[in-house]
Amino acid sequence: MDIDIRHIAKLSRLRISDDELAGYEKEMSDIIAMVEAMPDIEDELTVDPDNAMTLRSDETVSEKIPRDEILKNAPKVVAGCVVVPKTVE
């Protein structure tokens, strides 16, 4: 199967150079060829009633991590805010 690596990379927010393209095409095609051997199964996907997730109820967060501490990991911070490149001209 032909896979449009450039299109898939764009969907994945990745950029693939011309040098890398042929390698990825070959590897992805080999992997897809392997997984295409999976049999067709006449069935539908259902939620397993024995393993339903028990979700916790909403609650007020009592333990807060200080803003400064969290922002220490941010690549660019100005006045306590995360800065990203301009998105609106």
Add this chain to the structure above:
Amino acid sequence: MKLYEYSAYELSEMLRAKKISSRELTESVLCRAEEVDGKVNAYIYTDREMSLKMADRADHLIASGKAASRLAGIPVGIKDNISTKGIPTTCASKMLENYVPVFNATVMDKLADAGCVISGKLNMDEFAMGSSTENSYFKTTRNPFDNDCVPGGSSGGSAAAVACGEAVIALGSDTGGSIRQPASLCGVVGLKPTYGSVSRYGLVAFASSLDQIGVFGRCVRDAALLQDEIQGHDSMDATSAHRSYPSLYDGLNDDISGLKIGIPSEYYERGVKPGVTEAVMRSVKELEKRGAKVIPISLPSTKYALSAYYIIACAEASSNLARFDGVKYGYRAKDCDGLIDMYERTRSEGFGREVKRRIMLGTFVLSSGYFDAYYKKAKLLQKRIQQEFDDAFNSVDVIVTPTSPSEAFKIGERVLDPLAMYAADICTVTVNIAGLPAVSVPCGYSESGLPYGMQIIGRKFDEQTILNAALAHECSFGGFRKPAI
């Protein structure tokens, strides 16, 4: 015998009897790491001062009689995808090279409460994607039994550190075999617990429906001790199981008379080296001598498991790794021309090749027009594989297979062939697909002295039975053999 050479359960008794201090033990382990890590490359991060401070705290707890846990004062190595507050957590990726978490994973809180000492953060394949630890951004970990060979992966640092005494015990994570396969290749015990029995809160997600934190030790008792400490329900993880978790260590019993062992023919066929099969079957015969009964079984969908696994795992990875965009934390590309440029360059520069390929594979199988052909089919196969295990466990108590189809392979041998690399997981992925517990134990050695591993698979939440079978095997086989390093 040096302190780092003892098992955790022996050291626990020595600490509680005040024959040794945690500081002495921690010094011994850190010195061992300084001595051999130049050859092995197991650690990404160590902090002597931090570890010794923890050891002093443990000594104080023990001296004041407040140490409730058997693991108080024992140094534990931590795979570097487990969030450690104030200690770098890189996932062996350039993307998180400078990331320092502001919170602890639940398992880390539990180890801190127990009075454990963190010996350091251990190397792995980037974001746990790989079977050789060659995909680490920082360095390739080497097998302690042969430095030219891989230690397995993705928890290769954890397995290698435990094997050569750089850690007494260690935490790893297992999405498709990432604890059991390196345990097998490094000749140690590795337990992948039942999905839901150990909180995943703070484990950096790869494939959330398959990921599970688990343990490494040089013997079955040590694996049981560490699993006792980390298992249990956690409200911070929606998939955490509500149930009671009795002590596995206290329940250990090597009497396996009447145990029914299933041998699935499918795991002894494609690509499994004869030496591996012989070692496993020899061990099964020994278990028979101890009163177990061997029953041939069939798990016919095994041949499709690798395909189903890579589709499900990559699909989840493509979603989970979307968070790494250079905005709030982690790597950000320099001099970007707008937001999209920043996303694309950050991710292209920050992720390694294997991670990028898996993200793209996951994106492809979930993309418009391909969902039914790949993802849906893989999920239906998962259901069938789970059913086949359920049926098998109606007639047997445990299932025994090889852990890895071969002994450790040479560094660089499979790097350029993803399918050859993926084949290393052929015996282990089904266990994650079905959410079962399994333990790998050393069961033999190749002519060149590289370890073989045997995998014992159990029913959901029946870790006790597989550990008891593993203990019985260990009694017959003789247990851990030190690498000559």
